[in-house]
Amino acid sequence: MAKIEIKQLSKRFNKGNKYIDALSGIDLKIEDGEFVCLLGPSGCGKTTLLRILASLETPTTGNITIHSAAAKKNPTQSMVFQENGVIPWLTVEENVAFGLKMRHLPEEITRKQTDYYIEKVGLSNFRKLYPKELSGGMKQRVSIARAFANDPDILLMDEPFAALDEQNKFILQEELLSIWQETRKTVIFITHSIDEALLLSDRILLMSAQPGRIMKDIKLDLPRPRSIEQVRSQSEITQRFLEIWEHLQEEVKQTRLI
Amino acid sequence: MHNNIFQLIKKVNLQQFITISSPLLLLLLWEICSNTGILDSRFFPPPTLIIHTMFQLGESGELFSHVSISLTRILLGFLLGVIPAICIGLLMGMYKYFRHFFSPIVMIFMPIPTLAMLPIILILFGIGEFSKMVTIAISVFFPVVINTAAGVANIDRIYLDVAKNYQANAKDFFFRIALPGAMPVMLEGIQMGQAIALLTIVAAEMIGANSGIGYLIWMNYKAFLLPEMYVGLILISFFGYIFSIILRGLEAKLLPWK
Numbered sequence: 001m002a003k004i005e006i007k008q009l010s011k012r013f014n015k016g017n018k019y020i021d022a023l024s025g026i027d028l029k030i031e032d033g034e035f036v037c038l039l040g041p042s043g044c045g046k047t048t049l050l051r052i053l054a055s056l057e058t059p060t061t062g063n064i065t066i067h068s069a070a071a072k073k074n075p076t077q078s079m080v081f082q083e084n085g086v087i088p089w090l091t092v093e094e095n096v097a098f099g100l101k102m103r104h105l106p107e108e109i110t111r112k113q114t115d116y117y118i119e120k121v122g123l124s125n126f127r128k129l130y131p132k133e134l135s136g137g138m139k140q141r142v143s144i145a146r147a148f149a150n151d152p153d154i155l156l157m158d159e160p161f162a163a164l165d166e167q168n169k170f171i172l173q174e175e176l177l178s179i180w181q182e183t184r185k186t187v188i189f190i191t192h193s194i195d196e197a198l199l200l201s202d203r204i205l206l207m208s209a210q211p212g213r214i215m216k217d218i219k220l221d222l223p224r225p226r227s228i229e230q231v232r233s234q235s236e237i238t239q240r241f242l243e244i245w246e247h248l249q250e251e252v253k254q255t256r257l258i
Numbered sequence: 259m260h261n262n263i264f265q266l267i268k269k270v271n272l273q274q275f276i277t278i279s280s281p282l283l284l285l286l287l288w289e290i291c292s293n294t295g296i297l298d299s300r301f302f303p304p305p306t307l308i309i310h311t312m313f314q315l316g317e318s319g320e321l322f323s324h325v326s327i328s329l330t331r332i333l334l335g336f337l338l339g340v341i342p343a344i345c346i347g348l349l350m351g352m353y354k355y356f357r358h359f360f361s362p363i364v365m366i367f368m369p370i371p372t373l374a375m376l377p378i379i380l381i382l383f384g385i386g387e388f389s390k391m392v393t394i395a396i397s398v399f400f401p402v403v404i405n406t407a408a409g410v411a412n413i414d415r416i417y418l419d420v421a422k423n424y425q426a427n428a429k430d431f432f433f434r435i436a437l438p439g440a441m442p443v444m445l446e447g448i449q450m451g452q453a454i455a456l457l458t459i460v461a462a463e464m465i466g467a468n469s470g471i472g473y474l475i476w477m478n479y480k481a482f483l484l485p486e487m488y489v490g491l492i493l494i495s496f497f498g499y500i501f502s503i504i505l506r507g508l509e510a511k512l513l514p515w516k
Contacts, residue, residue, distance in 0.1 A: 054423050055422075055423070056419055056422060056423060075425065077423075078423065078424065079419075079420075079423045081416055081419065081420060082416075084414070084416055085416055085420055087417055087420060087434075087435075088515050089438040089439065089441075089513075089515045090434075090515075091515075098420070098424055098434075099424040099425075101430075101434075102421075102424045102425050102426045102427070102430055103425065130514065130515040131515070132515060132516070146424075150424065
């Protein structure tokens, strides 16, 4: 059984007399433990789709079913936001513990989970600091630790590394993969970087712009762990890159013509 | 390195020296002009005489009773205004129906100087201490209520999304997101309120009181005891400075993350 089933989902935003179709006719099944990248030009509705999955928006039509084990008490999903999702008036450890605190779990469990993931993202020495004292990369580590510590079934990531410089991005991508491989959670990851999608995912969903549709569903059965060097040099992956590149080029050109 | 620290110390000392030098220079100029007759010493008694008068008044205990009565009025009136202002401001910021209900009332009363309402306050609350506290409370209420509501309304949307995604309930949302998020702008309002409170108490005591610093200034002016009047002015300046230092200290305590 698929973990997530999306049927005939659409989203229309009304602005006065005008409306914008952000998403249209999305049909999708995502398996348990899959790492899926949503890849598309900006303004293609990928964030809207993620926000609907995160229950931050409601769909106009269609529905989403998330299958969770009935007895489990952990949350179905947690989101890693774009930059600035870390709450500035909470310290690193308070931020990481945020989800657990909101669920009012026993102090001991909260502390254990928080410690584990702070350690995991290498912020043990910074746990008492406030976000203003952290670099962009460290803030996103806090954001990732917060989501994993909450122990959800599904992780939703909205371009978490978009604002980072290249070096930091590579390091964080590797860290994310190592935590993911340990937990094997279902991940839906938004990006507009083809490299990033090829490096991280089991499956890439290419989206078209306005209204957002899934244009192409690409399964990647490349071996893990992958490195950015492999992504850049292996001919098989390069082939995939070009294929995706052409598709996106086509898409961007079409939106320009309208 | 040593050289740099040395230069830094020198720089700080120089800044402090310049900061202290301007009021001292002003006092010195005043002293000289007053003693040499450039300024009429009947209207502008030399600072040394004013300080001498202050000690005389202090010894008789008269000064202490005026000061303590004014401070009590300010403190209690301030609390009487700030506490409901914070509560209503938070509700206005968080719930739009509250906002729509309260903002016309705030807008109607805000432009009226509190002193213009003094007759009504006297009719309603009599001529006792309570009416003075109410006067201060009203004047403090408006800047605090407006800044608190604006503080909540200006919290970055992403933190509301984070709270929602991590399933914060209403109580947690209030104490972990709304209140701390609104705190910086709210404290600015309280700073403003403090300045207005001082202004109001002095004016109110000049009009309708027989004690307090404002009364001290006004009565001594009427009796042409100008050194005594200047003592009142110096005290106001002194307490204004003390209050703003206390509030700044409070701000550093409450906003370690800023």
